[in-house]
Amino acid sequence: MRVALFVTCLADTLAPGVGRAAVTVLERLGLGVDFPREQTCCGQLHWNAGYADEATALAARFGEVFADAEVIVTPSGSCAGHVREHVPTLVPRVAHVAARTFELSQLLVERLGVEDVGSTYAGRLTYHPTCHSLRLLRVGDAPERLLRAVPGVELAELPEATECCGFGGMFSVKNAAVSSAMLAAKLDAIASSGADAVCACDASCLLHIGGGLERRGSPVRAVHLAEVLAG
Amino acid sequence: MRELAARSARPVAFPSAAEAAVTDEQTRTNVRLAQDTIRARRVAVAAELDDWEALRDAGAALRDRSLSRLRDLLPLLEDRVTRSGGVVHWARDAEEANEIVVRVARAAGAREVLKVKSLTTDEIGLNAALERAGLRPLETDLAELVCQLADERPSHLLVPAIHKNRTEIRDLFRERLGLEELTDEPRELAEAARAHLRAAFLRAKVAISGANAAVAETGTVCVVESEGNGRMCTTLADTLITVMGIEKVVAEWRDLEVLLQLLPRSATGERMNPYTSLWTGVREGDGPRAFHLVLLDAGRTRALADPVARPVLRCIRCSACINACPVYRQTGGHAYHTVYAGPIGAILEPQLAGPRGQPGSLPFASSLCGACADVCPVRIDIPGLLVHERGRVVRSERQGLEGASLRLLGRVFASRERYERAQRLARRLQRPAVREGRVRWFVGPLAGWGSSRELPAVPPQTFREWWADRDRA
Numbered sequence: 122m123r124v125a126l127f128v129t130c131l132a133d134t135l136a137p138g139v140g141r142a143a144v145t146v147l148e149r150l151g152l153g154v155d156f157p158r159e160q161t162c163c164g165q166l167h168w169n170a171g172y173a174d175e176a177t178a179l180a181a182r183f184g185e186v187f188a189d190a191e192v193i194v195t196p197s198g199s200c201a202g203h204v205r206e207h208v209p210t211l212v213p214r215v216a217h218v219a220a221r222t223f224e225l226s227q228l229l230v231e232r233l234g235v236e237d238v239g240s241t242y243a244g245r246l247t248y249h250p251t252c253h254s255l256r257l258l259r260v261g262d263a264p265e266r267l268l269r270a271v272p273g274v275e276l277a278e279l280p281e282a283t284e285c286c287g288f289g290g291m292f293s294v295k296n297a298a299v300s301s302a303m304l305a306a307k308l309d310a311i312a313s314s315g316a317d318a319v320c321a322c323d324a325s326c327l328l329h330i331g332g333g334l335e336r337r338g339s340p341v342r343a344v345h346l347a348e349v350l351a352g
Numbered sequence: 353m354r355e356l357a358a359r360s361a362r363p364v365a366f367p368s369a370a371e372a373a374v375t376d377e378q379t380r381t382n383v384r385l386a387q388d389t390i391r392a393r394r395v396a397v398a399a400e401l402d403d404w405e406a407l408r409d410a411g412a413a414l415r416d417r418s419l420s421r422l423r424d425l426l427p428l429l430e431d432r433v434t435r436s437g438g439v440v441h442w443a444r445d446a447e448e449a450n451e452i453v454v455r456v457a458r459a460a461g462a463r464e465v466l467k468v469k470s471l472t473t474d475e476i477g478l479n480a481a482l483e484r485a486g487l488r489p490l491e492t493d494l495a496e497l498v499c500q501l502a503d504e505r506p507s508h509l510l511v512p513a514i515h516k517n518r519t520e521i522r523d524l525f526r527e528r529l530g531l532e533e534l535t536d537e538p539r540e541l542a543e544a545a546r547a548h549l550r551a552a553f554l555r556a557k558v559a560i561s562g563a564n565a566a567v568a569e570t571g572t573v574c575v576v577e578s579e580g581n582g583r584m585c586t587t588l589a590d591t592l593i594t595v596m597g598i599e600k601v602v603a604e605w606r607d608l609e610v611l612l613q614l615l616p617r618s619a620t621g622e623r624m625n626p627y628t629s630l631w632t633g634v635r636e637g638d639g640p641r642a643f644h645l646v647l648l649d650a651g652r653t654r655a656l657a658d659p660v661a662r663p664v665l666r667c668i669r670c671s672a673c674i675n676a677c678p679v680y681r682q683t684g685g686h687a688y689h690t691v692y693a694g695p696i697g698a699i700l701e702p703q704l705a706g707p708r709g710q711p712g713s714l715p716f717a718s719s720l721c722g723a724c725a726d727v728c729p730v731r732i733d734i735p736g737l738l739v740h741e742r743g744r745v746v747r748s749e750r751q752g753l754e755g756a757s758l759r760l761l762g763r764v765f766a767s768r769e770r771y772e773r774a775q776r777l778a779r780r781l782q783r784p785a786v787r788e789g790r791v792r793w794f795v796g797p798l799a800g801w802g803s804s805r806e807l808p809a810v811p812p813q814t815f816r817e818w819w820a821d822r823d824r825a
């Protein structure tokens with residue numbers, strides 16, 4: 122099977138390691154990976170910010186860029202959620218493309234039935250279920266099942282795990298004070314888990330959480346699910 | 353006079369109000385504890401019912417059905433109430449509703465009027481209107497009374513004094529009720545309020561309530577509550593006035609079966625609320641001698657006419673969304689500067705207030721985490737409606753630098769060449785601000801980010817550059 126990687130504008134530009142890790146995992150499983158170079162952004166940022174015209178144009182563009190792909194995979198719960206849940210309403214003619222789009226853990230566990238991807242890791246991880254993977258896309262426990270199957274991963278429970286980390290795209294700058302207060306609560310929870318790294322399936326939330334950990338001078342690292350699975 | 357007319361001329365923007373609110377540790381601790389308690393109870397009692405999800409479907413469907421038939425249901429309700437000896441009034445807006453209530457209360461010879469806890473009367477600023485007319489409103493719900501004595505706005509739909517703990521309430525009662533010996537034992541506090549209110553109940557001429565629902569086919573009005581003070585008001589006063597938003601009507605008696613299961617479980621996490629009062633007009637020798645029902649529009653027909661926003665009118669004011677909200681958790685209710693706070697407020701207030709008088713910042717007071725929609729008993733797609741309201745703001749107000757940046761970004765994303773050029777440009781422009789792969793100066797909109805977070809710089813190689821290299825190899 123061949124899969125087309127939608128790396129997301131954010132990972133492409135600010136967290137390329139996440140994209141490289143996703144490629145490693147997919148290829149190790151024997152999948153052929155394509156990267157349609159025309160891809161840019163799915164329009165989630167604009168949609169959430171209230172700019173429907175831009176979001177609609179980008180949704181249409183996404184549908185065209187990935188029109189020929191059999192399966193589309195993205196290392197982002199929120200982009201996959203946006204594509205699957207909003208794009209078909211915005212641009213009905215590309216609904217079939219949206220339906221073929223999966224978040225990485227969703228593709229591996231639900232679609233391919235794989236849990237052990239042949240990676241190893243050494244350390245204590247805690248998993249933060251990002252809001253859109255949890256409540257928009259509903260990936261369920263797929264990411265945790267993948268993590269549990271990695272030898273060397275010790276999974277620590279995250280208190281109040283399903284509470285939002287406070288990122289929320291534009292929210293993080295428009296409502297910086299509240300966003301920071303929400304982040305502080307999340308960082309406290311991560312610290313109390315005793316983990317040495319926090320894992321999630323959204324590079325955007327991890328940018329915010331990781332940036333907060335660094336600002337605090339915390340030794341805890343923020344790692345993407347793909348990066349753990351690529352190890 | 354307390355400022356309850358929340359939709360006042362100068363709306364306060366959420367981000368600046370919230371910035372102050374997040375430093376109020378006392379309120380945040382109270383809110384967090386209250387949220388945790390109510391959340392846990394709601395989850396437990398919802399899990400008791402095998403058909404909870406089906407009940408939510410039924411709740412959404414019956415509310416939608418009512419909303420699509422208001423044109424028939426409201427005249428039917430009027431007819432049934434009138435036939436049962438009640439009087440129905442129609443109020444286009446808050447001002448008309450307040451005039452009607454003042455007129456009726458005066459005609460009944462009241463100086464003091466008892467209030468049953470009611471959001472709708474808060475919404476129209478009724479207490480202030482009564483005071484202007486020389487009438488004294490007395491809140492009878494314990495927490496509302498606390499807010500009234502403290503001269504503060506309620507901060508939560510159902511737990512209006514959620515921002516206060518019992519020590520603060522003790523101090524307030526000591527001062528305002530002259531009870532110097534009072535301790536902060538909940539029993540004693542309740543007893544003090546009870547003594548204060550009991551005398552008022554016995555001399556009451558007029559009481560005013562809101563309504564949780566009204567059944568069109570029978571003309572029955574329904575109020576649910578926990579304390580029984582509402583029941584005192586609705587039965588002891590000579591004249592009862594109910595102010596109800598027109599969207600609260602339901603078609604049939606059996607609709608209550610669904611709503612009265614959904615509401616207490618979602619609201620307080622109880623299987624059943626302690627008091628459910630239902631009355632149909634007036635009855636000789638029992639309860640009030642006169643009953644007035646004020647049907648209030650105040651923006652509801654406008655919301656009804658917006659096909660995307662219409663489901664907001666399904667809301668049964670259970671406040672589950674508020675209890676689930678991580679933003680409310682950090683700020684409490686006052687930061688919203690509205691009667692309806694939290695997620696429901698952010699989608700309802702802009703609809704009720706119409707084009708003017710509403711802080712455009714309200715629909716943006718959310719991270720769109722979706723916790724609200726997961727608990728809403730009538731399945732309102734709150735994040736979807738927040739985005740809808742954001743769109744209305746973006747289209748109607750100047751968005752300045754932010755708007756220009758987002759429109760430009762839209763153009764950048766629309767072309768691969770422009771996007772790749774922008775990546776390279778960002779890498780060049782960031783140079784003076786970057787040290788060791790981290791952005792060191794946070795200017796413009798990035799200042800908010802930099803207040804609590806580091807930001808990685810655009811790395812030497814983007815993903816697509818790496819891919820192109822690998823392809824060539």
Ligand code: SF4
Binds near residue numbers: 674
């Ligand atoms: S929007 Fe839903 S959860 Fe929020 S108060 Fe209304 S009915 Fe309750």
